[in-house]
């Protein structure tokens with residue numbers, strides 16, 4: 569039976585609501601509304617949790633209303649309310665969970681708490697109908713992990729970053745070079761004019777078996793490179809900037825491609841998918857696509873970055889599987905998808921989500 573699900577997302581700096589209709593494997597996105605807080609945090613060089621939480625609380629009812637109106641339905645037409653219950657910035661997650669509880673209680677509808685990472689991980693199934701199990705590389709500003717997606721609520725973490733996420737590294741490199749935020753698109757643009765071979769950068773953890781990753785040493789190497797050039801020449805030329813960006817981007821793509829090869833060798837899968845904001849990078853996409861003969865899926869960008877359609881979809885699958893949460897649903901700052909996997913050393917230090 570087709571279900572209509574309202575999804576709510578507020579775990580970082582996007583306030584989002586979406587309406588989905590269908591059954592697992594065959595759904596239509598009726599609306600997908602995202603209100604970004606980028607401008608609110610721009611002056612601080614990163615997301616300020618307290619500002620984020622307040623902005624979510626102020627905006628949630630507006631995005632829900634817009635999602636319902638755009639979908640051409642009434643609020644009481646929804647069959648269930650799915651909400652991100654973690655991992656994420658706790659004030660934001662709480663805002664979303666409280667809003668969802670209020671709606672569920674007021675409308676008399678079931679509530680389903682969703683793991684934000686499950687939303688990302690299930691997106692390639694939403695967009696391309698991938699069969700389980702498939703390999704997912706999640707690369708964003710807050711996440712970096714390889715997941716074998718085995719079912720709607722079954723995931724095995726094969727590896728991930730031991731420090732920063734790649735998006736954080738792109739943002740830091742942009743900051744070091746005086747390029748605008750968010751750093752990923754600025755670095756990619758500058759790299760178009762650059763020579764990736766001019767500077768030699770470290771390729772972290774390639775010498776270690778498995779598919780764990782590290783980006784913090786690479787960031788430091790770029791800092792040293794910049795300082796060296798400034799000390800030598802009194803500043804950076806446009807060409808220096810372009811060459812650093814090209815070298816950094818090629819290194820990230822090379823390391824992620826090599827680790828993807830290893831993750832693919834860790835068990836049979838039907839496809840290789842990538843998700844998260846960094847998946848927008850063309851050099852990275854090309855490098856990843858070349859790794860395997862299996863189908864390669866990179867969902868459209870609006871569904872790769874944080875959104876509520878992915879939360880509604882993960883909620884729909886959980887609800888179809890018989891899971892419903894009560895009013896005791898809690899907001900969780902940390903919530904690993906694979907509870908059997910050992911926690912990553914240092915992950916979450918900078919507010920990363922898992």
Ligand code: KG4
Pocket residue numbers: 580707708709710711734735736738739750751752753756844845846847848849850872873874
């Ligand atoms: O998934 P996302 O929108 O938010 C979360 O972190 O959850 O990812 C944002 C990150 C930022 O760090 C941004 O710099 C990076 O994705 N990004 C890119 C590109 N576009 C966005 N990184 C590399 N190349 C891009 N074209």
Ligand code: ZN
Pocket residue numbers: 684688708710711873874
């Ligand atoms: Zn995310």
